[in-house]
């Protein structure tokens with residue numbers, strides 16, 4: 001049962017500041033549609049039908065990363081989903097933004113600039129501190145109410161997620177409500193053994209603590225992607241280093257090395273690491289090496305065939321499977337096998353299954369898998385695994401307190 005106010009509690013015709021999460025892949029500087037846009041467009045369409053005027057706050061990427069881009073392209077994708085014009089202003093709360101907000105009429109939608117381009121959005125600080133920022137104070141005075149639809153970012157204590165509910169009326173949007181309900185229900189279920197967790201993707205720092213926190217419910221962990229390579233590095237293999245200009249590995253290794261080594265030594269018998277990895281050879285083809293043969297100066301882009309076979313067998317014999325993050329760069333067909341074969345194996349069983357991650361969930365539609373073959377496909381990644389551990393989500397907590 002939800003314990004926050006939802007958009008059902010809003011009176012019609014208000015000026016709303018709506019936080020959504022359309023953080024998405026960026027290829028060659030161009031943002032790509034993912035499942036998050038369609039889901040949030042449904043919330044926005046419902047708000048417009050109730051004659052509200054809507055300004056959108058969202059973030060994209062992290063400062064210093066290639067995916068840290070403005071939200072102009074996001075506004076275009078949202079417009080396609082909504083089938084109507086969506087404004088964009090390259091400013092968050094300065095004069096240009098305030099003028100555009102002032103011009104908003106009932107039924108209009110305006111996307112404000114990437115919230116992380118505003119200095120006060122980051123870093124993570126207490127909600128009370130974020131509520132005092134000029135960013136929050138200024139925007140709050142322009143709107144009647146705040147709607148948070150960004151469940152998938154609710155694990156971050158950033159200004160646009162936790163500041164506004166302290167200073168104005170706050171409501172949960174439809175995506176927030178649906179994801180909260182689905183993910184809370186998972187926490188309450190009990191599973192027979194074996195329970196398998198497939199962990200991959202780029203955000204190792206979100207996943208490493210999870211292994212310790214869910215150790216009483218999860219029997220085995222199948223690792224791939226960047227997180228898998230960092231564990232292979234801790235296991236003494238020459239992988240998990242930044243090469244060819246990547247910036248995935250070394251900073252996460254430096255920050256989390258001790259935890260990775262401890263988790264490996266304490267949970268080693270339950271951690272399944274890749275025995276082979278795939279890379280692009282000189283002819284541009286997929287090639288594979290066992291981890292024993294590996295030299296350091298290569299980017300590995302997928303788990304190999306032997307590893308995929310092992311993981312397929314493990315999920316095939318599971319009562320429940322939780323997936324967070326992709327086992328490889330599935331956006332490139334040559335490196336999609338690990339991710340797609342494991343997802344297909346889950347889809348073929350009748351185990352309880354959840355697939356999470358804004359980017360990872362995209363692989364389901366890209367490779368024509370059927371969402372109905374999974375118990376739940378979440379547009380949230382870090383927030384969904386955090387919810388599985390039973391730990392609260394700060395963005396949800398502040399909405400509950402605002403009720």
Ligand SMILES: Nc1ncnc2c1ncn2[C@@H]1O[C@H](COP(=O)(O)OP(=O)(O)OP(=O)(O)O)[C@@H](O)[C@H]1O
Pocket residue numbers: 025152200201202203224225226300301302324325326327328329330331356357358359360361379380381382383
């Ligand atoms: N070996 C690899 N090298 C580079 N990228 C990888 C590798 N393996 C997986 N990935 C990338 O991981 C991404 C998905 O996982 P990631 O953790 O980044 O995000 P997510 O699923 O969207 O979760 P969240 O919602 O928490 O952001 C995919 O876009 C995929 O290309």
Ligand SMILES: O=C(O)[C@H](O)COP(=O)(O)O
Pocket residue numbers: 021023061062152153156203358380381382383
């Ligand atoms: O994609 C996500 O998981 C959320 O948008 C949070 O993004 P972050 O991991 O960069 O904070």
